[in-house]
Amino acid sequence: MNTMTLVFLHxxxxxxxxWRKIIENLPHFRCVSLDLPFHGEHKFTEANNFEQCxxxxSHQIKSAVGNQPYFLVGYSLGGRIALYYALQSQCEKGNLQGLILEGANLGLTCDEARKVRWKNDEFWAQRFITESAESVLNDWYQQPVFAHLNAQQRADLIEKRVTNCGKNIGKMLEATSLAKQPYLGDKVRESTLPVYYLAGEKDQKFRQMAVQEKLNxxxxxxxxxxxHLENPxxxxxxxxxxxxNHKIKKTDNL
Known part of the structure:
Protein backbone atom coordinates (compact mmCIF):
# COMPACT_ATOMS: atom_id res chain seq x y z
CA MET A 1 0.00 0.00 0.00
CA ASN A 2 1.22 3.51 -0.79
CA THR A 3 2.26 5.66 2.14
CA MET A 4 -0.60 8.07 2.68
CA THR A 5 -1.56 10.69 5.25
CA LEU A 6 -5.20 10.98 6.26
CA VAL A 7 -6.36 14.35 7.58
CA PHE A 8 -9.58 14.17 9.62
CA LEU A 9 -12.13 16.97 10.16
CA HIS A 10 -14.80 16.55 12.84
CA TRP A 19 -11.46 10.33 15.47
CA ARG A 20 -9.37 8.53 18.12
CA LYS A 21 -10.95 5.09 17.67
CA ILE A 22 -10.70 5.35 13.88
CA ILE A 23 -7.04 6.31 14.04
CA GLU A 24 -6.32 3.40 16.39
CA ASN A 25 -7.65 1.08 13.66
CA LEU A 26 -5.48 2.62 10.93
CA PRO A 27 -1.87 1.85 11.91
CA HIS A 28 -0.90 1.54 8.23
CA PHE A 29 -1.65 5.23 7.57
CA ARG A 30 -0.20 8.41 8.99
CA CYS A 31 -3.21 10.12 10.57
CA VAL A 32 -3.68 13.78 11.48
CA SER A 33 -6.83 15.05 13.18
CA LEU A 34 -7.54 18.79 13.26
CA ASP A 35 -9.79 21.01 15.35
CA LEU A 36 -12.00 23.35 13.31
CA PRO A 37 -12.40 27.04 14.20
CA PHE A 38 -14.55 27.58 17.32
CA HIS A 39 -13.82 23.99 18.43
CA GLY A 40 -11.43 22.21 20.78
CA GLU A 41 -7.97 23.78 20.89
CA HIS A 42 -9.23 26.44 18.48
CA LYS A 43 -12.36 27.29 20.44
CA PHE A 44 -11.40 30.97 20.36
CA THR A 45 -10.23 31.01 16.74
CA GLU A 46 -12.91 32.75 14.72
CA ALA A 47 -13.97 32.31 11.11
CA ASN A 48 -16.78 34.25 9.45
CA ASN A 49 -17.48 32.11 6.39
CA PHE A 50 -16.49 29.02 4.42
CA GLU A 51 -13.54 30.72 2.73
CA GLN A 52 -11.99 31.62 6.07
CA CYS A 53 -12.54 28.06 7.34
CA SER A 58 -5.12 24.98 4.54
CA HIS A 59 -2.56 26.47 6.92
CA GLN A 60 -3.09 23.65 9.42
CA ILE A 61 -2.58 20.99 6.75
CA LYS A 62 0.49 22.69 5.36
CA SER A 63 2.01 22.76 8.84
CA ALA A 64 1.15 19.14 9.64
CA VAL A 65 1.58 17.47 6.24
CA GLY A 66 3.80 19.69 4.11
CA ASN A 67 3.63 18.55 0.50
CA GLN A 68 3.18 14.86 1.28
CA PRO A 69 0.20 13.13 -0.39
CA TYR A 70 -2.94 13.14 1.74
CA PHE A 71 -6.64 12.37 1.70
CA LEU A 72 -9.08 14.63 3.53
CA VAL A 73 -11.73 12.82 5.61
CA GLY A 74 -14.62 14.96 6.82
CA TYR A 75 -17.74 14.22 8.87
CA SER A 76 -20.93 16.31 8.53
CA LEU A 77 -19.82 19.96 8.88
CA GLY A 78 -16.21 18.83 8.54
CA GLY A 79 -17.16 17.14 5.29
CA ARG A 80 -18.85 20.28 4.00
CA ILE A 81 -15.75 22.33 4.80
CA ALA A 82 -13.59 19.67 3.14
CA LEU A 83 -15.75 19.90 0.01
CA TYR A 84 -15.49 23.67 -0.09
CA TYR A 85 -11.76 23.57 0.54
CA ALA A 86 -11.12 21.08 -2.26
CA LEU A 87 -13.56 22.26 -4.93
CA GLN A 88 -14.43 25.91 -4.29
CA SER A 89 -11.80 27.78 -2.30
CA GLN A 90 -8.80 29.59 -3.73
CA CYS A 91 -6.37 28.46 -1.02
CA GLU A 92 -3.42 26.19 -1.68
CA LYS A 93 -4.23 22.52 -1.29
CA GLY A 94 -0.81 20.94 -1.52
CA ASN A 95 -0.70 17.30 -2.60
CA LEU A 96 -4.40 16.54 -2.00
CA GLN A 97 -5.30 13.11 -3.39
CA GLY A 98 -9.04 12.95 -2.74
CA LEU A 99 -11.95 13.31 -0.33
CA ILE A 100 -13.80 10.87 1.89
CA LEU A 101 -17.05 12.37 3.12
CA GLU A 102 -19.27 11.03 5.89
CA GLY A 103 -22.84 12.29 6.19
CA ALA A 104 -21.99 15.60 4.49
CA ASN A 105 -24.45 17.73 2.53
CA LEU A 106 -23.39 18.87 -0.95
CA GLY A 107 -25.46 22.06 -0.68
CA LEU A 108 -28.92 23.37 -1.49
CA THR A 109 -30.12 24.06 -5.01
CA CYS A 110 -32.86 26.68 -4.57
CA ASP A 111 -33.24 30.02 -2.81
CA GLU A 112 -36.37 28.98 -0.92
CA ALA A 113 -34.59 26.01 0.64
CA ARG A 114 -31.71 28.30 1.64
CA LYS A 115 -34.14 30.72 3.33
CA VAL A 116 -35.73 27.89 5.29
CA ARG A 117 -32.35 26.51 6.30
CA TRP A 118 -31.03 29.92 7.37
CA LYS A 119 -34.07 30.45 9.59
CA ASN A 120 -33.50 27.05 11.19
CA ASP A 121 -29.76 27.53 11.68
CA GLU A 122 -30.20 31.02 13.09
CA PHE A 123 -32.78 29.65 15.54
CA TRP A 124 -30.28 27.08 16.82
CA ALA A 125 -27.39 29.55 16.76
CA GLN A 126 -29.24 31.93 19.05
CA ARG A 127 -30.09 29.10 21.41
CA PHE A 128 -26.43 28.05 21.59
CA ILE A 129 -25.45 31.66 22.25
CA THR A 130 -28.04 32.45 24.91
CA GLU A 131 -29.04 29.21 26.66
CA SER A 132 -27.29 26.61 28.81
CA ALA A 133 -25.40 23.94 26.94
CA GLU A 134 -27.36 21.10 28.55
CA SER A 135 -30.72 22.59 27.55
CA VAL A 136 -29.79 23.16 23.92
CA LEU A 137 -28.01 19.84 23.46
CA ASN A 138 -30.93 17.91 24.91
CA ASP A 139 -33.13 19.32 22.15
CA TRP A 140 -30.41 19.23 19.47
CA TYR A 141 -30.12 15.47 19.71
CA GLN A 142 -33.88 15.06 19.34
CA GLN A 143 -33.69 16.16 15.70
CA PRO A 144 -34.78 13.60 13.05
CA VAL A 145 -31.23 12.87 11.89
CA PHE A 146 -30.52 11.50 15.39
CA ALA A 147 -33.79 9.57 15.67
CA HIS A 148 -32.02 6.19 15.76
CA LEU A 149 -30.24 7.03 19.04
CA ASN A 150 -31.55 5.58 22.29
CA ALA A 151 -31.76 7.53 25.53
CA GLN A 152 -28.37 6.36 26.79
CA GLN A 153 -26.64 7.23 23.51
CA ARG A 154 -28.17 10.72 23.62
CA ALA A 155 -27.04 11.18 27.23
CA ASP A 156 -23.51 10.07 26.33
CA LEU A 157 -23.33 12.53 23.44
CA ILE A 158 -24.59 15.40 25.59
CA GLU A 159 -21.97 14.62 28.23
CA LYS A 160 -19.29 14.44 25.53
CA ARG A 161 -20.27 17.75 23.88
CA VAL A 162 -21.20 19.98 26.79
CA THR A 163 -17.72 21.39 27.46
CA ASN A 164 -17.30 22.46 23.84
CA CYS A 165 -20.73 24.07 23.64
CA GLY A 166 -21.70 27.74 23.91
CA LYS A 167 -21.43 30.99 21.99
CA ASN A 168 -18.64 29.48 19.89
CA ILE A 169 -21.00 26.91 18.41
CA GLY A 170 -23.63 29.53 17.66
CA LYS A 171 -21.03 31.59 15.80
CA MET A 172 -19.88 28.55 13.81
CA LEU A 173 -23.46 27.75 12.84
CA GLU A 174 -23.93 31.27 11.54
CA ALA A 175 -20.62 31.23 9.66
CA THR A 176 -21.11 27.85 8.01
CA SER A 177 -24.86 27.52 7.66
CA LEU A 178 -25.87 25.23 4.81
CA ALA A 179 -27.76 28.27 3.54
CA LYS A 180 -24.38 29.92 2.84
CA GLN A 181 -22.71 26.90 1.28
CA PRO A 182 -22.64 26.83 -2.54
CA TYR A 183 -24.15 23.76 -4.15
CA LEU A 184 -21.17 21.54 -5.01
CA GLY A 185 -22.83 18.45 -6.46
CA ASP A 186 -21.97 19.34 -10.05
CA LYS A 187 -18.34 20.00 -9.12
CA VAL A 188 -18.14 16.64 -7.33
CA ARG A 189 -19.29 14.82 -10.46
CA GLU A 190 -17.03 16.85 -12.76
CA SER A 191 -13.92 16.69 -10.58
CA THR A 192 -10.96 14.48 -11.44
CA LEU A 193 -10.31 14.31 -7.70
CA PRO A 194 -11.68 11.05 -6.21
CA VAL A 195 -14.64 11.66 -3.89
CA TYR A 196 -15.94 8.77 -1.79
CA TYR A 197 -19.00 8.84 0.45
CA LEU A 198 -19.68 6.91 3.66
CA ALA A 199 -22.99 6.82 5.51
CA GLY A 200 -24.54 4.77 8.29
CA GLU A 201 -27.17 2.33 7.11
CA LYS A 202 -29.66 3.95 9.54
CA ASP A 203 -28.96 7.45 8.21
CA GLN A 204 -31.88 7.58 5.78
CA LYS A 205 -31.50 11.28 4.98
CA PHE A 206 -27.91 11.07 3.77
CA ARG A 207 -28.28 7.63 2.18
CA GLN A 208 -31.04 9.09 0.03
CA MET A 209 -29.00 12.20 -0.78
CA ALA A 210 -26.00 10.09 -1.82
CA VAL A 211 -28.16 8.05 -4.20
CA GLN A 212 -29.79 11.15 -5.67
CA GLU A 213 -26.38 12.78 -6.18
CA LYS A 214 -24.97 9.58 -7.73
CA LEU A 215 -22.12 9.45 -5.21
CA ASN A 216 -19.69 6.59 -4.65
CA HIS A 228 -17.44 6.60 12.67
CA LEU A 229 -18.42 6.92 16.33
CA GLU A 230 -21.08 4.19 16.29
CA ASN A 231 -19.16 1.55 14.32
CA PRO A 232 -15.48 2.55 14.21
CA ASN A 245 -5.48 0.62 -4.57
CA HIS A 246 -5.07 4.36 -4.73
CA LYS A 247 -2.04 5.46 -6.70
CA ILE A 248 -0.41 8.62 -5.43
CA LYS A 249 -0.50 11.47 -7.91
CA LYS A 250 1.66 14.54 -7.52
CA THR A 251 -0.21 17.83 -7.70
CA ASP A 252 0.85 21.45 -7.97
CA ASN A 253 -1.31 23.28 -5.43
CA LEU A 254 -4.66 22.57 -7.09
Missing part, protein backbone atom coordinates in the same frame (compact mmCIF):
# COMPACT_ATOMS: atom_id res chain seq x y z
CA UNK A 11 -18.40 17.76 12.77
CA UNK A 12 -20.20 20.57 14.58
CA UNK A 13 -19.78 20.28 18.38
CA UNK A 14 -16.92 17.80 17.96
CA UNK A 15 -13.16 17.93 18.41
CA UNK A 16 -10.20 16.19 16.85
CA UNK A 17 -10.43 13.51 19.57
CA UNK A 18 -13.64 12.23 17.95
CA UNK A 54 -10.87 26.69 4.20
CA UNK A 55 -7.95 29.06 4.61
CA UNK A 56 -7.60 28.02 8.25
CA UNK A 57 -7.43 24.30 7.49
CA UNK A 217 -21.57 5.34 -1.56
CA UNK A 218 -20.40 2.84 1.04
CA UNK A 219 -22.76 1.93 3.90
CA UNK A 220 -21.64 1.34 7.50
CA UNK A 221 -23.69 -1.36 9.26
CA UNK A 222 -25.42 -0.75 12.59
CA UNK A 223 -24.77 2.98 12.47
CA UNK A 224 -26.67 6.22 11.95
CA UNK A 225 -25.49 9.73 11.11
CA UNK A 226 -22.28 9.55 13.18
CA UNK A 227 -21.10 6.25 11.70
CA UNK A 233 -14.18 -0.90 13.24
CA UNK A 234 -16.27 -1.22 10.08
CA UNK A 235 -15.77 2.45 9.24
CA UNK A 236 -12.00 1.92 9.38
CA UNK A 237 -12.25 -1.22 7.27
CA UNK A 238 -14.32 0.51 4.59
CA UNK A 239 -11.99 3.49 4.56
CA UNK A 240 -8.95 1.22 4.18
CA UNK A 241 -10.60 -0.70 1.33
CA UNK A 242 -11.34 2.53 -0.54
CA UNK A 243 -7.71 3.63 -0.33
CA UNK A 244 -6.00 0.27 -0.82
Missing amino acids: GLLGTKSD ADFI LQLIANAGHNA VEFSQKLTALLR
